[in-house]
Amino acid sequence: MKHQLIILIFALSAMACSCGGATPKRAASTANEQSKQLKYYTFRIVAELPHSTSDYTQGFQYADGKFWEGTGGYGSSELKVYAPYEGVPEKSVTLSRNYFGEGITLFGEEIYQLTWLKGKAFVYDRQSLRKLREYTYEGEGWGLTTDGKVLYMTDGSGKITVRDPKTFEPLRTINVTLGGRKADKLNELEWIGGEIWANVYMTDNIYRIDPESGKVLGVVDMAGVQSPLDVTYNTDVLNGIAYDPATGRIWMTGKNWNKIYQVEIVEK
Numbered sequence: 001m002k003h004q005l006i007i008l009i010f011a012l013s014a015m016a017c018s019c020g021g022a023t024p025k026r027a028a029s030t031a032n033e034q035s036k037q038l039k040y041y042t043f044r045i046v047a048e049l050p051h052s053t054s055d056y057t058q059g060f061q062y063a064d065g066k067f068w069e070g071t072g073g074y075g076s077s078e079l080k081v082y083a084p085y086e087g088v089p090e091k092s093v094t095l096s097r098n099y100f101g102e103g104i105t106l107f108g109e110e111i112y113q114l115t116w117l118k119g120k121a122f123v124y125d126r127q128s129l130r131k132l133r134e135y136t137y138e139g140e141g142w143g144l145t146t147d148g149k150v151l152y153m154t155d156g157s158g159k160i161t162v163r164d165p166k167t168f169e170p171l172r173t174i175n176v177t178l179g180g181r182k183a184d185k186l187n188e189l190e191w192i193g194g195e196i197w198a199n200v201y202m203t204d205n206i207y208r209i210d211p212e213s214g215k216v217l218g219v220v221d222m223a224g225v226q227s228p229l230d231v232t233y234n235t236d237v238l239n240g241i242a243y244d245p246a247t248g249r250i251w252m253t254g255k256n257w258n259k260i261y262q263v264e265i266v267e268k
């Protein structure tokens with residue numbers, strides 16, 4: 001009996017030791033839970049469309065049967081609209097040389113465009129691209145999207161700031177996490193079916209983010225979307241996600257890419 005008791009105590013203490021202390025155990029199990037729930041996706045190319053290799057893509061959206069694109073660079077930043085398969089923009093505006101254009105989003109009859117380091121957001125009329133007004137904000141401007149009610153903005157970190165479109169004031173912050181760890185370098189955004197999709201700067205990954213909890217629900221691996229034949233010394237990272245809610249079509253492009261890819265996203 002005494003022998004059995006010793007074995008029991010030994011077994012219990014071994015179980016406790018193998019799990020570590022209470023706090024790390026909880027942290028590890030939270031991370032494990034999140035990574036277990038995480039879904040992994042890849043893509044299939046449905047169609048390839050032309051994209052200007054001089055466009056350093058910073059914001060990308062589809063509406064009214066056209067692509068809307070904001071580009072960056074000092075002296076080369078633009079906001080433009082063009083039809084798929086057409087190389088020439090129907091309309092465009094050039095930013096002053098002081099501003100490096102960043103993310104864009106259509107909101108009602110207007111378009112918002114961020115700038116990188118100057119803390120300015122410009123608002124244009126959707127039809128004429130005439131500038132209507134501007135807002136100032138703290139920190140860097142990277143990506144922008146909307147659910148039709150509020151604006152979602154990135155600044156190069158792992159947080160997404162929710163802003164009031166009427167005032168551009170922050171309403172709340174979404175701290176994005178991947179498997180329990182802080183995300184980083186969230187860039188161009190797109191609102192797709194109740195999720196925020198964000199491409200991650202300097203990687204091939206797109207995070208599918210729950211806007212309420214900030215948890216990354218899925219990771220889309222876009223590695224290899226470009227043929228090596230389409231990559232030159234000038235080709236930079238993927239930085240454009242556009243979505244058509246009416247048809248479910250998704251397009252991707254990048255900085256100085258020669259193509260826009262219509263893709264189907266499939267679970268791995």
Ligand SMILES: [Ca+2]
Nearest residue numbers: 060189190241
């Ligand atoms: Ca977008």
